Amino acid sequence: MKLSHGGLALEIVVPVFNEESVLEKSITELANYLHSEFAVTWQITIADNASTDSTPLIGANLADRMPNVAYRRLDLKGRGWALRDAWGSSDAEVLAYVDVDLSTDLAALPPLVAPLLSGHSDISIGTRLGQSSRVSRGPQREFISRSYNFLLKRTMQVRFSDAQCGFKAIRADVAKKLLPHVEDNGWFFDTELLIIAERSGLRIHEIPVDWVDDPDSRVDIMQTAVDDIRGLIRVAGSLVKGSIPVQAIYAELGRRPVVPQSRPSFFGQVIRFGVVGAISTVAFALLYVLFQEPFGAQPANFLALLLTAVGNTAANRRFTFGMNGPEKLFTQQFQGLVVFTLAWSITSSSLLILHASAPHSSPTMELVTLTAANILATLMRFVMLRVWVFRVPRADAAASRVVISGAQTAQAS
Numbered sequence: 001m002k003l004s005h006g007g008l009a010l011e012i013v014v015p016v017f018n019e020e021s022v023l024e025k026s027i028t029e030l031a032n033y034l035h036s037e038f039a040v041t042w043q044i045t046i047a048d049n050a051s052t053d054s055t056p057l058i059g060a061n062l063a064d065r066m067p068n069v070a071y072r073r074l075d076l077k078g079r080g081w082a083l084r085d086a087w088g089s090s091d092a093e094v095l096a097y098v099d100v101d102l103s104t105d106l107a108a109l110p111p112l113v114a115p116l117l118s119g120h121s122d123i124s125i126g127t128r129l130g131q132s133s134r135v136s137r138g139p140q141r142e143f144i145s146r147s148y149n150f151l152l153k154r155t156m157q158v159r160f161s162d163a164q165c166g167f168k169a170i171r172a173d174v175a176k177k178l179l180p181h182v183e184d185n186g187w188f189f190d191t192e193l194l195i196i197a198e199r200s201g202l203r204i205h206e207i208p209v210d211w212v213d214d215p216d217s218r219v220d221i222m223q224t225a226v227d228d229i230r231g232l233i234r235v236a237g238s239l240v241k242g243s244i245p246v247q248a249i250y251a252e253l254g255r256r257p258v259v260p261q262s263r264p265s266f267f268g269q270v271i272r273f274g275v276v277g278a279i280s281t282v283a284f285a286l287l288y289v290l291f292q293e294p295f296g297a298q299p300a301n302f303l304a305l306l307l308t309a310v311g312n313t314a315a316n317r318r319f320t321f322g323m324n325g326p327e328k329l330f331t332q333q334f335q336g337l338v339v340f341t342l343a344w345s346i347t348s349s350s351l352l353i354l355h356a357s358a359p360h361s362s363p364t365m366e367l368v369t370l371t372a373a374n375i376l377a378t379l380m381r382f383v384m385l386r387v388w389v390f391r392v393p394r395a396d397a398a399a400s401r402v403v404i405s406g407a408q409t410a411q412a413s
Contacts, residue, residue, distance in 0.1 A: 009040035010113055011092035015047045015082035019100045020054045026102050027062050027069060033106045034068070040117065043092065045070045047082035080182070080189030087175050093117070095175055099166035105210040112207055113169050121205035122174045122253065123197050125160060126167035130208035137213030144225060152191065154307075155232060157314055157329065158198050160206060163191040167209060174202060174253060181244050187224050188231035195235055199246045199329065201254025240330045263322045263392060270382075272320040277378045280312045284374060288367060297355075297366055301347055309340035312381075313389075321390040335389040342384070343377035 012030070016023060027044060034042050046059040048071065056073060063071035074085050087095045094116045098104065104126055115121035128135045129149060135142075145164060152163055168190065170178075174197070182192045198204060238244050264272060284304045291300035313336030317323045323332075350373035354361055361369075 007041070008043060008090075008092040009117060010038070010042040010094045010096065011045055011086075011090045012042065013045045013047050013083060013086040013095065013097040014100050015049060015079045015097060016051060016055055016059070016100050017049050017077060018051045018053045018055055020051075020058055022101060023055060023058050024062060026100050027066075029102060030098070030106065031066055031068060033109070037110060043068050043070060045072060045086050045090075047086040048073045049079070049082040050075050050077040076185070078185040078189075079187060080185030083189065084179055084182075084185065087170075087172075088179060090172065093172055094169055095172055096169035097166070099214075101214040103211050103214050104165065104167040108167065108207055108209045112167065115205045116169055116171050119171075120203070122171055122202040122255075123194070124169045124205040124207065125162065125194070126165045126209040126211075127160075127162035127206045128165050128209060128211045129161045130206065133208040134210045135213075136211070141213060148225060148228060151229075152232065154310055156195055156236065157310075157333065158195060160194055160198065160204050162206075163194055165209065165211070166190075177249055177253060183234070184231055186227065188228050191228065192231060192235055195239075196244055196246065196249075199239060199244075200249035201246075202249075203255050236330065240334065264320070269320050269386065273316060273382050273385075276312060276315045276320060277382075279315075280308045281371065281374055281378070283311070284308045285367060285371060288370065289363075292363055292366070297351055297363075298348065301351060301370060302344060305340060305344050305347065309336060309343070312336075313339075313385075316385055317390060321385070323390060332389050336385075339381050339384045339389065343374075343381055346377045346380070347373040349373075 012034075014027065014030070019026075023046070027046065031044060034044070044066075046062065046069065048055055048059055056071075059071040059073075063069050072086055072089075074081055083097055094113055096109075096113060098106075098109075108126055112124045112126060116124055127133060129146065145162075148164070149162060152158060153161075164187070170193075178193055178196055178200075181196055182189060184192050194204065235244075239246070287304035287307055288300050291303050295303065310333070313333055317329075317332060347370050350369050351366065354366065354369045358365070
């Protein structure tokens with residue numbers, strides 16, 4: 001769907017809180033860039049969320065002097081509040097935001113909004129974690145950012161790489177559907193919006209960015225990290241309970257394949273499951289060796305199994321059993337963890353038996369015993385995944401065959 005661009009095509013929101021030292025310079029630089037590089041209609045909105053310094057005076061003055069600049073004042077602190085207020089009242093077809101310090105090189109702005117202006121994508125984000133991204137920041141912030149995004153991917157099963165980069169854009173019709181379901185109004189706002197978008201089958205476009213850390217940043221990194229983890233737990237619970245209507249959003253806005261993906265045959269499932277299982281077994285062995293010395297045998301076994309179980313469930317869902325989309329995703333992940341618990345009981349019992357019969361067994365013998373137990377647990381996992389976790393009701397399977405057969409007949413004619 002290509003957007004019309006008959007009115008305002010792009011609105012870029014700049015959330016600010018006590019930014020008197022950089023506001024005028026940044027807005028001027030951003031406006032000059034847009035004047036020279038953008039042919040579509042655009043507007044910059046300064047979204048002031050409860051500043052107590054001279055930011056309101058500077059922002060209002062810029063709006064008076066510059067024709068494409070607007071100023072909004074909100075007496076609530078929080079980036080999420082600022083974006084919700086500005087985006088919710090905008091008439092633009094594409095909505096974006098950038099950090100006031102302009103840490104992200106503005107050369108990334110055209111490729112950020114182009115997929116949205118064309119209708120190709122629903123949300124577009126800058127990523128500092130891409131292979132071609134060039135980032136300059138301290139080791140502490142680098143470690144925390146990468147750890148957070150790793151945790152986000154493993155716990156929420158999302159694909160986007162950088163949830164926190166202050167450089168994002170969204171189609172206005174998509175924002176209208178998603179914003180009512182985003183509860184957070186602080187720094188977790190971005191992450192929650194992206195999780196709901198991906199779970200709803202929307203297309204998220206990523207572009208690598210050049211990014212330089214702001215040395216004057218006043219973000220409390222540790223408190224933000226704690227709040228983000230709380231947010232992840234809350235959103236996961238909401239998705240499991242079904243209080244976020246991802247299915248309804250998916251039905252209205254989600255990107256769907258023209259022909260439903262067919263489920264592999266039983267033989268195909270066995271082969272694919274074997275491939276995933278072999279990779280998981282190797283990953284388990286490497287993780288166990290890594291964790292065994294610092295944590296001991298039982299904790300190492302638990303951690304190695306937990307990490308491989310999450311990836312194993314996701315891989316089998318998509319690759320082995322041919323399931324895509326958000327439907328039952330979190331229910332199946334929960335069921336996968338139940339299967340993991342049973343597998344863990346098998347491998348833990350094998351360790352207990354080994355230590356009872358050979359108290360001074362070497363780490364190599366422990367690894368051999370666990371590998372054998374893990375093979376048995378893998379066979380049990382396949383059966384439970386097929387008949388319980390990823391079971392397709394007969395009515396659904398028959399309907400899928402009818403749709404595919406009809407599509408093939410139409411293509412042949």
